[in-house]
Amino acid sequence: MVDNDKTGRLGFGATMAEVAALAGVTKMTVSRVLRHPEKVTPATRARVTEAMATTGYVPNRLAGSLTAGATGLVAAIVPTLRHSLFADTLEGLADVLSEAGLDLIVSSSAYRTDVEESQIRSLLERRPEALVLTGLTHTPGARDLLRGFGLPVVETWETGDEPIDMVVGYSNRKAAHAMTRQLLLAGYENIVFVNGPSENNERARHRAEGYLSAMREAGKEPPPIHVVHDEGAILPETGANALRAVRKKLPETDALFFTSDVFAVGAVLACREAGIAVPDAIGIAGFHDLEIGRVVSPTLTTVHVPALEMGRRAGEMILARLSGRRHGAREELGFSILQRASTRPPTK
Amino acid sequence: MVDNDKTGRLGFGATMAEVAALAGVTKMTVSRVLRHPEKVTPATRARVTEAMATTGYVPNRLAGSLTAGATGLVAAIVPTLRHSLFADTLEGLADVLSEAGLDLIVSSSAYRTDVEESQIRSLLERRPEALVLTGLTHTPGARDLLRGFGLPVVETWETGDEPIDMVVGYSNRKAAHAMTRQLLLAGYENIVFVNGPSENNERARHRAEGYLSAMREAGKEPPPIHVVHDEGAILPETGANALRAVRKKLPETDALFFTSDVFAVGAVLACREAGIAVPDAIGIAGFHDLEIGRVVSPTLTTVHVPALEMGRRAGEMILARLSGRRHGAREELGFSILQRASTRPPTK
DNA sequence: CATCGCTATGATACCGATAACACGGAGGAA
DNA sequence: TTCCTCCGTGTTATCGGTATCATAGCGATG
Numbered sequence: 001m002v003d004n005d006k007t008g009r010l011g012f013g014a015t016m017a018e019v020a021a022l023a024g025v026t027k028m029t030v031s032r033v034l035r036h037p038e039k040v041t042p043a044t045r046a047r048v049t050e051a052m053a054t055t056g057y058v059p060n061r062l063a064g065s066l067t068a069g070a071t072g073l074v075a076a077i078v079p080t081l082r083h084s085l086f087a088d089t090l091e092g093l094a095d096v097l098s099e100a101g102l103d104l105i106v107s108s109s110a111y112r113t114d115v116e117e118s119q120i121r122s123l124l125e126r127r128p129e130a131l132v133l134t135g136l137t138h139t140p141g142a143r144d145l146l147r148g149f150g151l152p153v154v155e156t157w158e159t160g161d162e163p164i165d166m167v168v169g170y171s172n173r174k175a176a177h178a179m180t181r182q183l184l185l186a187g188y189e190n191i192v193f194v195n196g197p198s199e200n201n202e203r204a205r206h207r208a209e210g211y212l213s214a215m216r217e218a219g220k221e222p223p224p225i226h227v228v229h230d231e232g233a234i235l236p237e238t239g240a241n242a243l244r245a246v247r248k249k250l251p252e253t254d255a256l257f258f259t260s261d262v263f264a265v266g267a268v269l270a271c272r273e274a275g276i277a278v279p280d281a282i283g284i285a286g287f288h289d290l291e292i293g294r295v296v297s298p299t300l301t302t303v304h305v306p307a308l309e310m311g312r313r314a315g316e317m318i319l320a321r322l323s324g325r326r327h328g329a330r331e332e333l334g335f336s337i338l339q340r341a342s343t344r345p346p347t348k
Numbered sequence: 349m350v351d352n353d354k355t356g357r358l359g360f361g362a363t364m365a366e367v368a369a370l371a372g373v374t375k376m377t378v379s380r381v382l383r384h385p386e387k388v389t390p391a392t393r394a395r396v397t398e399a400m401a402t403t404g405y406v407p408n409r410l411a412g413s414l415t416a417g418a419t420g421l422v423a424a425i426v427p428t429l430r431h432s433l434f435a436d437t438l439e440g441l442a443d444v445l446s447e448a449g450l451d452l453i454v455s456s457s458a459y460r461t462d463v464e465e466s467q468i469r470s471l472l473e474r475r476p477e478a479l480v481l482t483g484l485t486h487t488p489g490a491r492d493l494l495r496g497f498g499l500p501v502v503e504t505w506e507t508g509d510e511p512i513d514m515v516v517g518y519s520n521r522k523a524a525h526a527m528t529r530q531l532l533l534a535g536y537e538n539i540v541f542v543n544g545p546s547e548n549n550e551r552a553r554h555r556a557e558g559y560l561s562a563m564r565e566a567g568k569e570p571p572p573i574h575v576v577h578d579e580g581a582i583l584p585e586t587g588a589n590a591l592r593a594v595r596k597k598l599p600e601t602d603a604l605f606f607t608s609d610v611f612a613v614g615a616v617l618a619c620r621e622a623g624i625a626v627p628d629a630i631g632i633a634g635f636h637d638l639e640i641g642r643v644v645s646p647t648l649t650t651v652h653v654p655a656l657e658m659g660r661r662a663g664e665m666i667l668a669r670l671s672g673r674r675h676g677a678r679e680e681l682g683f684s685i686l687q688r689a690s691t692r693p694p695t696k
Numbered sequence: 697c698a699t700c701g702c703t704a705t706g707a708t709a710c711c712g713a714t715a716a717c718a719c720g721g722a723g724g725a726a
Numbered sequence: 727t728t729c730c731t732c733c734g735t736g737t738t739a740t741c742g743g744t745a746t747c748a749t750a751g752c753g754a755t756g
Contacts, residue, residue, distance in 0.1 A: 013497055015742060026706055031744060041704065056496045061473040062410050062419065063742035066711045071410065073453075081439040082656075084432050091429040094456055103474070105421075105453045108442055125409035126451070148404045149361055236643070265643055272645075295584070295613055295640045297620075308430075363712065374736055379714060389734065411712035414741045 014055035023051035034059060065127070074102050074318060075123040076132040079111040083234070085288055085307045086134060089156060092311025093132060100319050102129070109134075113200060117142040124149060130318040136160045136167070137202045152321045154314040158202050159332050166321070168313045168331040172203050175303045175335040176210030179257060179285055182301075182337050184218045185346035188255035188283050191215070194226045194242045195259045207259055207287070223250055228263065236266030243267040254282055255343065261286035261293040261302055268296050268342055283343035298341030306333040362403035371399035382407060413475070422450050422666060423476040425467055427459040427483075431582070433636055433655045434482060437504060440659025441480060448667050450477070457482075461548060465490040472497060478666040484508045484515070485550045500669045502662040506550050507680050514669070516661045516679040520551045523651045523683040524558030527605060527633055530649075530685050532566045533694035536603035536631050539563070542574045542590045543607045555607055555635070571598055576611065584614025591615040602630055603691065609634035609641040609650055616644050616690055631691035646689030654681045 033048045065071040078086040109116040130152040153165040193211040198204035215222035258264035264286030286302040293300030320327035413419040426434040457464040478500040501513040541559040546552035563570035606612035612634030634650040641648030668675035
């Protein structure tokens with residue numbers, strides 16, 4: 001016979017036909033042993049099972065999915081895996097999905113929506129059963145593509161008015177508002193907000209809005225927002241630099257509210273080096289509740305965000321949708337303000 | 349005509365046949381427009397492209413892979429995503445793979461080899477072109493399965509004698525040895541090694557061996573290794589508890605070498621609370637070079653491991669193998685000892 | 697003992713794409 | 727002008743499974 005392996009055979013192991021031949025049955029019976037074992041006589045079932053074992057047969061799910069109409073795949077796109085927050089969300093998601101036998105395919109977009117769009121396009125070719133995105137900011141092309149395709153989409157890490165499909169997030173606006181208010185209640189007067197670039201990022205924009213509204217409600221004219229342009233890596237040094245820049249430009253500043261604990265921790269360390277008293281001479285608050293904030297001294301006041309939980313809820317929403325159960329399409333999870341040592345406590 | 353959509357059609361969007369019909373050509377021509385555009389007249393190509401646009405066609409890669417013999421998928425299994433180390437490795441891997449157009453499918457095994465085996469089995473059904481594993485410890489079933497299947501496998505985070513296929517790692521033994529030696533050179537006398545459970549974990553075992561051999565080379569009888577059994581979450585508290593337990597049982601201890609920065613940082617904080625002078629009364633060293641170690645005070649002496657780099661190299665080895673290029677199958681990357689403030693410097 | 701009905705297995709078609717080969721028409725050489 | 731190429735497109739078979747329907751063999755029934 002002709003050598004079978006010269007063809008670019010996908011598999012390495014045996015095919016279902018080979019197993020069938022060895023067991024002296026047809027493919028169909030082998031298929032039944034896998035999908036509906038009760039429909040096959042124990043005797044044949046045993047022969048087939050043995051044939052599968054001796055050939056080391058592993059079913060080819062590509063072929064199966066092609067007819068069955070379900071791939072058992074869910075795709076997720078995060079800005080980066082190197083940020084524990086997004087990794088947490090993925091872990092929560094993977095956790096829930098794996099119990100339902102769904103596999104997760106992951107891409108990282110490097111915070112770029114154009115990259116995200118091309119990844120979406122490429123991922124759709126694999127016919128995932130759902131897609132999880134980070135944030136609400138996407139290219140128009142991506143939105144159109146997804147709306148047209150009609151597959152379940154969950155956007156995470158934010159809440160907003162026009163989701164593509166489902167959303168699970170928390171309000172960055174409310175969270176920034178709450179933290180700003182907390183600082184005001186602690187008696188800080190000149191609170192500067194240090195944000196990342198917001199052109200492309202709904203989260204950053206919303207946090208800025210929350211800060212501004214809290215300031216105005218307190219009857220304060222907010223000082224200009226300081227924006228750090230972190231190219232790629234998010235580093236504590238960036239926070240230290242921001243601290244210096246702000247204190248030079250606005251010497252009366254008595255509190256800084258950073259959009260990330262990473263920056264805030266950098267600022268705390270810089271203060272210690274420079275001999276600036278935290279929280280008395282200056283208060284420092286962060287965002288995200290990272291481990292570094294618990295470890296730095298003084299410990300960092302911050303906003304805890306439900307990273308893992310968002311992943312879990314996203315997974316549950318997907319499962320609900322896939323099984324046709326009723327379920328909410330927008331879920332707003334809570335955050336919490338963690339008052340620690342880097343700011344004075346509110347004097348209520 | 350009969351409604352087409354009642355069938356469990358995988359896709360949502362159009363199929364290639366529909367695009368073909370709209371453009372007035374056959375599927376084959378549409379396929380050519382995608383794979384070998386130069387073989388199609390500009391005129392037809394334009395018609396087909398337009399038809400793809402108006403139908404919102406997204407090719408079905410399952411079908412394509414089935415004939416083409418390549419899925420463009422790589423699978424990776426990590427113990428958990430919540431540990432920045434493994435997330436870093438994945439990011440490096442994804443980075444390299446995505447440039448080659450390969451997608452990454454990720455599972456987390458919760459540090460359990462039995463879970464890993466079943467995940468391998470399930471992932472193989474998707475016919476990935478390569479598999480990346482964490483560590484060298486796997487069930488015999490998993491090893492057999494993979495050897496038999498003959499697909500490229502890269503094991504990471506360790507080096508050892510009998511890899512399934514390829515390995516890219518560093519020597520946990522040498523790293524622990526080097527750190528122990530560093531502590532000895534700094535004049536610490538009674539160095540206790542605090543390890544995680546090693547029954548199931550080659551990394552833990554190798555680190556213990558490195559520690560023991562360094563102690564013996566220095567002519568010391570090593571005190572018993574303290575083992576923490578972290579159920580699930582790896583927390584600083586565990587390190588604090590270990591510190592207390594060790595000091596109670598072995599009061600003469602003057603240095604602790606932890607198998608993870610997380611534990612070490614917990615111990616540093618506990619010392620500060622208890623008023624124990626670090627690094628003079630007691631030296632504390634960690635492993636992994638996490639961010640928390642840079643932020644804690646005193647800053648943590650630790651072993652830097654090439655997490656991201658392992659991912660990148662694993663990706664490169666896979667690409668080399670897939671393209672048939674010659675390439676090494678075992679790669680040992682370097683680590684480095686970061687001498688910081690939580691231990692006295694070596695008095696070399 | 698003939699008929700009915702059920703059950704275990706087989707035969708056929710199809711999922712959505714691609715490789716390999718077939719074929720018809722335009723253009724060049726003789 | 728006629729024959730030969732070559733090029734663009736269509737036809738057919740196939741990848742590895744699964745749904746659907748057909749059928750053979752068996753026991754139960756009257």
